[in-house]
Amino acid sequence: MFNIKSYVSRAVYLCICAALLVLLAVGADAQQFLPTVGYAASGSGAAVMVNNQLAIKFRVPNGGLSPMARAEITASRLKPLVYGDWRLLAVKSLDKNRAQVVAGDRLICIATHADAKAAGTSAAALASLWVNRLKELFAMPPVEVKPSQLTVPEGERRFAQVGGVIAGLAEVESKDPSVATAVYDPEKKAVSVLGIRVGTCKVIVNKQGFTAELTVEVKRYAARIARTAVVEVTGNPAPQDIVRAAAADGASSAVILEPGASARYGEPKVPDGNLPAGAKVRTVVPVRAAGENLLPVELAVPVDVINRRLPWTPTKNLLYCNDPERISRFGLLFSAELGSDNRQRLFFHHINVLGKPLRLRVDILNTGQVDAQIHSVIGASEPRVDPVDAGYRAGISFIRDFLADAGRIYNLPPRSKLTLYAQNIDHLMTVSGISDLRVLQGEGIYVRVMAEPVNQAGLAVGQTAPIFDGDVPTNLSEHVYESPTKLVEAKYVVGERWQFIRIGKFAITNNTGDKRLYGNYGVIYEIKITVENPTSTAKTIQIDFEPTAGAASGIFVIDGKILSVKTVLPPYEFNIAKLRLEAGQTKNITIKTMPTGGSAYPATIVVRS
Structure with missing residues (x-):
């Protein structure tokens, strides 16, 4: 016999089981975080607390209700809003002395004239302050990471603060430990991230099943200091401007640039005064480097400048670069081989009549298979309209340093070239220069003078680069004069x-x-x-x-x-x-x-x- 009561009971039971299964399934996928609402004493008044932080403070009673009673009632009215209706919170002004905090048509609390006076503001402004604070606290996530995106230099450690409503320790997991590792630092309350290699990965921060995601990008600095640079000068004493120029050039040899990076070298910090013969001074050169997908970096590059004592030697030959004096085309102007440990004097004086700017460059070439050292005492002019003026300025600069044998010592790796002088010259302008050159070490050393387009890539003064077969001079100049x-x-x-x-x-x-x-x-x-x-x-x-x-x-x-x-x-x-x-x-x-x-x-x- 069919029992309808038994059938209904069984149907209700099955529905309840199905509902439980749905709830369990939903709970397995995600948890819903609900803000907490309470109240507590606060000084001589009472406070409404949201997520354990002060949201509203009542300093005075109202309508026979003490501050504590007002806080208790307000908290009870806020609790139903934790499911999302807190977004309805707004201010409703009653008159100039009263304003209500409401959620739709529900009253939450009232800001009275006495409340406003105690807070030093108006009732409407106080109610607005309460609403903004309530929304801010209700919106707090259970766990959050700030910043949510973190750039970490390769090989270094950076931190992201862990916040949110839930207190206590966090569990941290890097999704790609080969890019970056991550641990929780309880003292800093932060994620500590160590960059391992260049790349991007995610770090998950977990508190009681609630998570926040941190995106980590590991990058390299655009440049780094490889070592303390050591450069040598000469002179009795070495003038400060030579020490400064040597330090500036030496800094580039101590800096390693990443591919795609460029650097700007600042003015070296050099002690006042000249550098006595045999003395050494530590200088610091500021460097800024940057590049695409690289971290910009500012470096303070240490450069030791040593004033090396050299025995005096007479000048054997004059290398005369003035034929032609007037430059009307690009190309090689002069080349000569420098004998070992012989002092040679290079003299150049040229006027640009090409009709457009050109660059005059003096290079030293080491065509040998061993390291070379070159000593240079140089005086040169900037471009001048008057050829007499250009020659005069070069001469006075050279004679000053020649008398003290004040100059630079350059190191050239095997099969390399060094730019000793480079100057852009406008049409009809003149440059002049004189340089005593001495090979201290090496063989197969040449000097050449070139006129080239200003837009042609070239080395900066003091920089070196590998040479190619086409760099080695084959037709040497006839203008080499003995005993100058x-x-x-x-x-x-x-x-x-x-x-x-x-x-x-x-x-x-x-x-x-x-x-x-x-x-x-x-x-x-x-x-x-x-x-x-x-x-x-x-x-x-x-x-x-x-x-x-x-x-x-x-x-x-x-x-x-x-x-x-x-x-x-x-x-x-x-x-x-x-x-x-x-x-x-x-x-x-x-x-x-x-x-x-x-x-x-x-x-x-x-x-x-």
Whole structure:
């Protein structure tokens, strides 16, 4: 017999079981986090708490209700909102002294005139403050990670703070430990992430089954310091500008750039004063490096600058790069081989008549199979409109450093080239330069001077790069002149004929004897003058520079002191020195001078009374 009561009971039972199974299945996939609402004493008043944080504080009673009673009632009205209706929270103004906090048509609490006065604001503003704070706290996740995306340098550790409502320890898991590992740091309450290799991975933070995701990207710095750079200079002493330039160039050898990175080198921090011979100083060069998909980095690169003592050696040859003087096409201007441990003087002076800018570059090439060391004492001008001015500036710079043997020592790996000088020159501008070069170590060392387009990629001054077969010079220049030093002796006796000393008149010849260097540009003259006063009265002796052939500059060294004149035009003269000779007195004077590029030599030194 059919029992309807039994059938209904069985149907209800099956429905209940099905509902339980659905709930269990949903619970297995996800948990619903519900905010907590409560109340507590707060000073002399009471507070409504959401997720254990203060949301509303009642400082005064209202309508016979104490602050604690108000907090209790407000908390009870907020609890039903935890399922999502907290998003309905809003302010409803009653009048200028009262405002309600409501959720739809449900009253939550009232901000009274007394509440507003106690808080130092208006009722409407206080109610608005309460609503914003309630929404902020209701919206708090059970667990969160800030920031949610973290960039970590390779080999370094970075932290992301773990927050949210749920307190206590967190479980942390890296989804790809080969990219980054992660652990929870309870003291910092943070995820500690160590970058292993370049890449991206996810880190999951778990608290009581609730999770938050952290995206980790591991990158490399654009550059790193490989070592402390060591560079060498010379000079007695080495001027500060040479120390600074050496430190700036040396920094690049200590910095390793990642592929695609570029670096900007700042001004080296160099102690004041010159560097004595044999001394060493630590400098610091600021470097900024950046590149695509690389971390920008600022480095302080240490560079030790050593002032190395070198024995003095005379200059054997003059390497004369002035044929042609006017550059009308790109290409090789000069090349020569530098003999081992021989001092060679490179002289260059050129005007750009190409009709567009060009770059003049001086390279040293090590074609050998062993490391090379090159010593350079150089003086060069910036581009100048006046060729005489360009030669004068190069000459005064060179003579200053030549007297102290102040220069740089460069290291060249086997089969490499180094840029010693590079200068962009506009149309009709002139540059001039003089460099004493000495091979301290190595063989197969060449110097070359090139004119090239300004947009052609090239090395910066002091940088090295591998050479190719096409770099090795095959046609060497004929303008190599022996013994670019002249010793001149002269005597002047008061009352007798004036003494005329010709500078640049007797041209030196090249090594093959078929070319003559008229004007002897780049040749250093050492003039020893003996002056006698046989008379019975004191006399004033005058030594003047006379530009015999045309406009000329003059640079003179007397007793270590440099005297110079940028330009003298005939028939004017420049007084080099005046000295007083007592009756019967004899004096010896030594003058050093050098014809400079752009000037009209021969010229004359006149000694008279």
